[in-house]
Amino acid sequence: xxxxxxxxxxxxxxxxxxxxxxxxxxxxxxxxxxxxxxxxxxxxxxxxxxxxxxxxxxxxxxxxxxxxxxxxxxxxxxxxxxxxxxxxxxxxxxxxxxxxxxxxxxxxxxxxxxxxxxxxxxxxxxxxxxxxxxxxxxxxxxxxxxxxxxxxxxxxxxxxxxxxxxxxxxxxxxxxx
Amino acid sequence: xxxxxxxxxxxxxxxxxxxxxxxxxxxxxxxxxxxxxxxxxxxxxxxxxxxxxxxxxxxxxxxxxxxxxxxxxxxxxxxxxxxxxxxxxxxxxxxxxxxxxxxxxxxxxxxxxxxxxxxxxxxxxxxxxxxxxxxxxxxxxxxxxxxxxxxxxxxxxxxxxxxxxxxxxxxx
Numbered sequence: 001x002x003x004x005x006x007x008x009x010x011x012x013x014x015x016x017x018x019x020x021x022x023x024x025x026x027x028x029x030x031x032x033x034x035x036x037x038x039x040x041x042x043x044x045x046x047x048x049x050x051x052x053x054x055x056x057x058x059x060x061x062x063x064x065x066x067x068x069x070x071x072x073x074x075x076x077x078x079x080x081x082x083x084x085x086x087x088x089x090x091x092x093x094x095x096x097x098x099x100x101x102x103x104x105x106x107x108x109x110x111x112x113x114x115x116x117x118x119x120x121x122x123x124x125x126x127x128x129x130x131x132x133x134x135x136x137x138x139x140x141x142x143x144x145x146x147x148x149x150x151x152x153x154x155x156x157x158x159x160x161x162x163x164x165x166x167x168x169x170x171x172x173x174x175x176x177x
Numbered sequence: 178x179x180x181x182x183x184x185x186x187x188x189x190x191x192x193x194x195x196x197x198x199x200x201x202x203x204x205x206x207x208x209x210x211x212x213x214x215x216x217x218x219x220x221x222x223x224x225x226x227x228x229x230x231x232x233x234x235x236x237x238x239x240x241x242x243x244x245x246x247x248x249x250x251x252x253x254x255x256x257x258x259x260x261x262x263x264x265x266x267x268x269x270x271x272x273x274x275x276x277x278x279x280x281x282x283x284x285x286x287x288x289x290x291x292x293x294x295x296x297x298x299x300x301x302x303x304x305x306x307x308x309x310x311x312x313x314x315x316x317x318x319x320x321x322x323x324x325x326x327x328x329x330x331x332x333x334x335x336x337x338x339x340x341x342x343x344x345x346x347x348x349x
Contacts, residue, residue: 001184009180009262009271014255016217017262022210025266029206032179036196043190080188087191088183 003090038135049076056122075119082142091145099149117151178202178267212313213261219308227304237340263320277327288334298325
């Protein structure tokens with residue numbers, strides 16, 4: 001599993017970490033308690049996510065036939081991947097593990113992109129209701145990366161381009177603990 | 178610590194124990210940075226004092242291959258950097274993946290003896306303890322011990338290439 005952290009560790013190999021490498025890691029390490037609290041809060045919600053997502057989808061989009069319990073469960077099953085990407089502060093995980101898969105699946109099954117993206121937005125709403133502002137800030141970039149990936153013209157594109165993402169090449173912009 | 182956690186949590190949430198361990202680790206990061214910087218600053222003195230003793234212990238070592246002591250000093254410097262980095266990230270797995278297992282094969286292939294390596298790590302330990310603060314030493318020692326344990330687990334070579342050992346102490 002390749003991450004920016006494993007890259008630093010392997011590149012250093014037989015020399016001491018540079019001050020820049022240590023500063024990058026220290027900043028990330030300081031956000032770990034918040035990332036772990038966020039993961040725990042999401043884990044507590046995990047057993048009911050499928051049910052709550054479906055209820056919300058039926059409420060917001062009563063005419064859409066795509067939204068069934070198995071579909072809602074599949075959407076909820078995305079969450080552990082997003083949580084792992086958030087823990088690693090590695091947005092590439094979202095692209096490698098979810099976006100490519102979704103793009104192929106939507107094409108092969110002729111699923112409407114907007115309806116899938118709306119279901120993920122509902123999943124995001126359901127989860128965010130249970131998180132504090134700080135917890136939300138640390139997971140939100142990963143939901144946005146997924147949504148931008150599968151629905152490039154959706155509202156997240158504007159949000160993502162208007163602020164620097166809290167991951168990839170820059171340190172996370174989250175409250176430190 | 179965190180690097181290993183990320184590998185374990187690919188398809189599950191972190192456990193309460195793992196969360197507590199990471200929180201404990203994060204609280205020690207400033208001390209780990211200070212310890213790394215201390216060791217880095219003291220490295221030349223440690224190597225100098227260590228090899229003054231090591232060369233007396235193995236007076237014929239340099240006759241077995243060109244630049245034998247220079248290479249040994251270089252390797253000890255690398256070991257100290259690896260040890261300090263492992264201490265900073267709080268992991269020993271990465272040491273074995275990137276260094277110790279591979280380097281142990283090299284030591285076997287050039288016919289080092291287990292005693293020669295035990296003396297190496299004992300002297301590193303002794304002079305590290307002398308040249309850095311007790312707090313920094315306490316943080317680094319478990320990682321040095323790990324490297325020593327792995328590295329010293331080699332068989333006696335059929336034809337040792339370290340020369341006579343003069344029994345002047347400094348064994349683990």
